[in-house]
Amino acid sequence: MSIFKNLSVATAGAVFIALGAVTPTNAVVLTFGDKDLLGTGTYASEPTAGATLEGLSPDTITPATSSFGHSYPFSPNSTDFIGTEQIFIGSTQTASLDGYSEVSSRLDGPQNLLLNYNSLVPVGQQIGTLTLGIAADDFHQPGLNQPFSATVNGVLNTALTTQLNNLDQSGPRVQFFTIGIEPSILQPSNTLTLSIDGGGNGGDGWATDFLTVGITTTPVSTVPLPDGVSIPFEFSPGLGILLLGAWGAIAQLNSQVQKHKSSARVFSKN
Numbered sequence: 629m630s631i632f633k634n635l636s637v638a639t640a641g642a643v644f645i646a647l648g649a650v651t652p653t654n655a656v657v658l659t660f661g662d663k664d665l666l667g668t669g670t671y672a673s674e675p676t677a678g679a680t681l682e683g684l685s686p687d688t689i690t691p692a693t694s695s696f697g698h699s700y701p702f703s704p705n706s707t708d709f710i711g712t713e714q715i716f717i718g719s720t721q722t723a724s725l726d727g728y729s730e731v732s733s734r735l736d737g738p739q740n741l742l743l744n745y746n747s748l749v750p751v752g753q754q755i756g757t758l759t760l761g762i763a764a765d766d767f768h769q770p771g772l773n774q775p776f777s778a779t780v781n782g783v784l785n786t787a788l789t790t791q792l793n794n795l796d797q798s799g800p801r802v803q804f805f806t807i808g809i810e811p812s813i814l815q816p817s818n819t820l821t822l823s824i825d826g827g828g829n830g831g832d833g834w835a836t837d838f839l840t841v842g843i844t845t846t847p848v849s850t851v852p853l854p855d856g857v858s859i860p861f862e863f864s865p866g867l868g869i870l871l872l873g874a875w876g877a878i879a880q881l882n883s884q885v886q887k888h889k890s891s892a893r894v895f896s897k898n
Contacts, residue, residue: 655682655683655842655843655844655845656682656748656842656843657681657682657840657841657842658745658747658748658840658841658842659838659839659840660709660712660741660743660838660839660840660841661708661709661712661713661763661836661837661838661839662707662708662709662712662713662837662838663675663763663837663838664713664837665696665698665802665837666698666700666702666713666765666802666835666837667702667703667704667705667708667713668698668699668700668702669698669699671696672694672696673694675692675694675696675763675802675803675804675837676692676761676804676840677692677693677694678690678691678692678693678694679691679692679693679761679804679805679806680759680806681759681761681806681840681842682757682759682842682843682844683757683759683842683844684757684759684806684807684808685757685808686808686809686810686811687785687786687787687807687808687810688807688808689787689791689805689806689807689808690805690806691803691804691805692803692804692805694803695797695801695802695803696801696802696803697799697800697801698799698800698801698802700715700727700728700731700800701715701727701728701731701733702715702835703715703733709838709839710741710742711739711740711741711742711836712741712835712836712837712838712839713835713836713837714733714735714739714835715728715731715733715734715735715833715834715835716734716735716736716737716738716739716824716826716833716834716835717729717734717735717736717737717826717830717831717832717833717834718736718737718774718825718826718827718828718829718830718831718832719736719737719738719825719826719830720736720829720830721736721829721830721831722829722830722831723829723830723831724831725772725774725829725831725832726766726768726772726798726831726832726833727800727833728766728800728832728833728834728835729830729831729832729833731833734833736830737824737825737826737830738823738824738825739823739824739825739834739836740821740822740823741821741822741823741836741839742819742820742821743760743819743820743821743822743839743841744818744819745758745818745819745820745841745843746817746818746819748818748841748843748845749818749843749845750845752847752848753845753846753847753848754845754846754847754848755811755814755818755843755844755845756811756843756844756845756846757808757811757843757844758808758809758811758814758820758841758842758843759806759807759808759809759840759841759842759843760780760788760806760807760808760809760820760822760839760840760841761804761805761806761807761839761840761841761842762804762805762806762807762822762836762839763802763803763804763836763837763838763839764792764795764797764802764803764804764805764834764836765797765800765801765802765834765835765836765837766797766798766799766800766801766802766833766834766835767792767793767795767796767797767832767834768795768796768797768798768832769792769793769794769795769796769832770793770794770795770796771796771798772831772832773828774826774827774828774829774830774831774832775793775826775827775828776789776792776793776824776825776826776827776832776834777789777824777825777827778792778822778823778824778825779821779822779823780809780813780820780821780822780823781813781814781815781820781821782821782823783813785807785809787807788807791805791807792824802835802837806840806842820841822839824836
């Protein structure tokens with residue numbers, strides 16, 4: 629998160645920088661999918677309770693208090709969010725190690741989930757933090773020794789991969805957790821692509837019931853310039869400062885040139 633609240637250039641060419649801790653001005657959460665135990669029933673309590681839904685720093689993880697057992701098999705219906713309530717197995721399956729890996733409706737990985745959170749970002753605001761929530765189901769690498777991997781926007785997320793590999797949800801069971809996502813990998817379109825795949829022999833099936841995206845936002849900081857051009861600070865405050873410095877230097881140089889010309893004219897008249 630940038631600490632630069634606003635920057636302005638004085639008409640004389642000097643650069644004035646106002647610094648201060650930027651605190652989020654807006655925090656909202658969006659849910660993708662149904663909270664219905666993979667379509668098999670109703671949660672006995674709020675499945676997200678105990679987890680932090682917004683404001684997490686990158687790679688920070690908070691689990692929900694409870695996990696929930698349920699029956700299977702199951703399959704998505706036409707109203708389910710695409711990619712949820714669907715059983716997946718590894719992209720290369722050469723063995724079957726659990727019940728999910730034998731279900732006829734299973735799909736080969738990776739599981740790709742496209743989350744559009746653009747509606748959460750108001751005009752004039754920029755994202756300060758993004759917290760991803762996953763209702764993960766039937767991951768049990770500790771017992772079956774088949775590793776999982778996860779990417780966010782095409783970038784391997786080590787913390788998320790470790791979290792999935794630490795889950796032991798035989799039963800099956802579903803448990804929600806959240807993780808802070810590094811802002812630098814977020815897309816300008818305000819969409820997030822989560823991809824999960826199973827390695828090894830691909831024989832450990834898994835699913836997700838629902839997901840959440842929680843964001844905090846701050847006002848977009850801009851640099852007003854004398855000619856009306858603004859430099860947005862939402863992506864590169866450092867670049868903005870360099871541009872401001874360059875503008876100030878040019879303005880000061882121009883001032884010195886004008887003074888020199890004025891002195892030269894006075895000298896020529898004498």
